[in-house]
Each structure stands twice: as C-alpha cells, then as structure tokens.
Amino acid sequence: MKKVKVGLIFGGKSAEHSVSLMSAAAIYKHLDKERYEPFLIYISRAGEWCLTENAGFKEEEYKKEKFHSFMPWSAEWTGVMDADIYFPVLHGPNGEDGRIQGLFELAGKPFVGADSFSSQLAMDKITAKILFAQAGLEQAPYLYFTENNHEQIAELSRKKLSFPVFVKPCSLGSSVGIRKARDEKELLAAADFAFGYDNKVIIEKAIEMRELEVSVMGNHEVMVSSPGELLPSREFYDYEDKYLKGETKFRIPVTLGDELEARIKKTAHKAYRSLFLNGYARVDLFLEKQGGTVLINEVNTIPGFTAISMFPKLWQAQGISFTELLERLIAYGFDYFKQRKENVDEGLGR
Numbered sequence: 001m002k003k004v005k006v007g008l009i010f011g012g013k014s015a016e017h018s019v020s021l022m023s024a025a026a027i028y029k030h031l032d033k034e035r036y037e038p039f040l041i042y043i044s045r046a047g048e049w050c051l052t053e054n055a056g057f058k059e060e061e062y063k064k065e066k067f068h069s070f071m072p073w074s075a076e077w078t079g080v081m082d083a084d085i086y087f088p089v090l091h092g093p094n095g096e097d098g099r100i101q102g103l104f105e106l107a108g109k110p111f112v113g114a115d116s117f118s119s120q121l122a123m124d125k126i127t128a129k130i131l132f133a134q135a136g137l138e139q140a141p142y143l144y145f146t147e148n149n150h151e152q153i154a155e156l157s158r159k160k161l162s163f164p165v166f167v168k169p170c171s172l173g174s175s176v177g178i179r180k181a182r183d184e185k186e187l188l189a190a191a192d193f194a195f196g197y198d199n200k201v202i203i204e205k206a207i208e209m210r211e212l213e214v215s216v217m218g219n220h221e222v223m224v225s226s227p228g229e230l231l232p233s234r235e236f237y238d239y240e241d242k243y244l245k246g247e248t249k250f251r252i253p254v255t256l257g258d259e260l261e262a263r264i265k266k267t268a269h270k271a272y273r274s275l276f277l278n279g280y281a282r283v284d285l286f287l288e289k290q291g292g293t294v295l296i297n298e299v300n301t302i303p304g305f306t307a308i309s310m311f312p313k314l315w316q317a318q319g320i321s322f323t324e325l326l327e328r329l330i331a332y333g334f335d336y337f338k339q340r341k342e343n344v345d346e347g348l349g350r
Helices: 017-030 099-107 116-123 125-134 150-160 184-195 239-245 258-274 310-316 322-347
Strands: 004-011 036-043 049-052 085-089 142-145 165-169 179-181 201-205 209-218 222-224 228-231 249-251 280-288 294-300
Touching (some): 004 017, 017 085, 017 322, 085 099, 099 116, 116 125, 125 201, 125 258, 125 294, 142 150, 165 184, 179 184, 184 201, 209 258, 209 310, 209 322, 222 258, 228 310, 258 294, 310 322
Antiparallel strands (some): 036 049, 142 201, 165 179, 165 201, 209 228, 209 280, 228 249, 280 294
C-alpha cells in the first residue's frame, strides 16, 4: 500500500514557537510510519521556511539549515514537497489565524484542521465572543480595547467590571501575554504587557470557577469528548505552568454527573458550530463554583499536542489512542478538501 505523504509544518513566527516544536515532536512520534510518510517543514521565528530531515525538533539545530524567504512550492522543491496532505502545527499568529490555511486553499492543497475563515473567527477572541453571544452561550463579563488608553481602560473597567480581572491579548494562545490584575495599578501594567503582544486587548472579570476543557472533532458529524479539569499549581494556568514547570494536575475525565456533563458537552458542541468549524478543536470552559453555570471561554483550532496536552489526553481517556487520533484528523482533512472541491466544481458548472 502506498504511503500517504504528510507535510508536517511547525515552528512559526509566533510567541508560541517553542510549543509548536513540542507538539510537532509528539505528532511525529505517534504518526503510523507504516501508513504515512512524514516530511518536515520548519518555519523560523523570522518567518523563513526550510525543508529538513532533522527530527530532533530542537530550535538551535534548525539554525544550520538552508532557509527560503517564503515560497514553499518553489521550483527547487518541486516533487520533494508534493505532499498528499499538510498538517500545520503552528500555534498562535501566522499559524492558527487562517493565514497558513489560506495559503493551502489558494494552492489547492488538502490540510488538517479548520479552514481559513473559521480559523480567523476562533483566533480573534473578540469576534468569537460576539458569535458565542449570538449563539446564546453564557460568558464571563468582559470589555475590549483597541487602544492602550490608560484613562479609558481604568474608567470603563471600574464602571463595568470589578477586580480582580484577567487582561489578555486578543489573538494569542498558550496563556501568552495574560496577567491577573487585582487593582488599577496592576490593571494598567497588565494592559501595557498585553498590548505588547497584540493591538486588541480583552479585560475579563475573574470569577470563582473550575477550568474545564473538551475535545471536539469532525466535519458534518461531530464527536465531543467527556470534559477534563485543570488543577493549576499556580494562581491560574499560565505559560510557565503549562510548558515549563509541568506541575499542573488533571482530572481526565472529571466526574460531574450526567446532567452537568451533558450541558458541558452541548455547550462545547454549540461553540464549535457557532464558529463554523471543521476538523478539530479544543473548547475551553468555566464552571462557576456558585450556581454551576457553564461559561464558554474560548476555542483553540490548533491545540497543543505535547505530552501534557489535554486534546489528545481526553480522547485517550475514551479509548482513542494518539496514533488513531492522528489518523482520524488526517481523514477529516481529506474529506473536507473533497467536499470543498465538489462545491467549487459544482459552482463553476463542471
């Protein structure tokens, strides 16, 4: 049987570059080499591309490679880079925001994960929050700002929210750029910090809650995992806790009772559909400690695939191995590409 050539794209011009390397290493390790022939495409922090045989996934080692300014389908790579399907593992901006997906769509190449439009919707937390509200999903109170105006930020936060609050860049993941503020001084410092990462910032009321995550995958028919719970070792699940210390504990799956679990899974399914998603995603939710209200937080269209990442762990808890999970995601990519091509051909009268 002919192997399927899978172009694994990782690294990227993003603050989440290091996380991408860890995710790509795990995917490469668990990909069934009897069925798939992976080849590696590394993108540096400067946005340069290289085709590499180095499967060490160490940033320092890749600096020795020969890089190209952009075009991955240049004449020099013709044939070598003729993948059957591409698997982007680029977290954050320039990877999860629809840009790389748009490149695949323009080139007419199948790829794993959400299309360019849905990726943009999910990556922009403000747009996603508006669509969540339109779908009737409950959320924590929030404000957003497009300018780092200290006076306006302080005044509106004081009137509309109460401390403590979380301050977040609009379009990053992996808890990059997020700080908790307990007073106005911390709020303005956190705003300066967040605006260093993005030109739009969200300020969200901190609530007494439990952090839950649900894995979702599928195109027309969608599978929703049972929820898992994060138990951060620090005050909240920040970047250091996620990827450096590794002290966070997980309950996978978490026992919440049939009625509550059904509500959580319904919320996750609705959030996935509200952003017109395909392929796969991880849905992050809050469960209020008082009242038990399920709140949508955000949706990640390229969640982590590291050794501690919830997305594969939740499926493993339901009997789907990492290797089988990758097979399903690749199949969803091929199916969605076929569907889009048929729609385009029909629209052109072919």
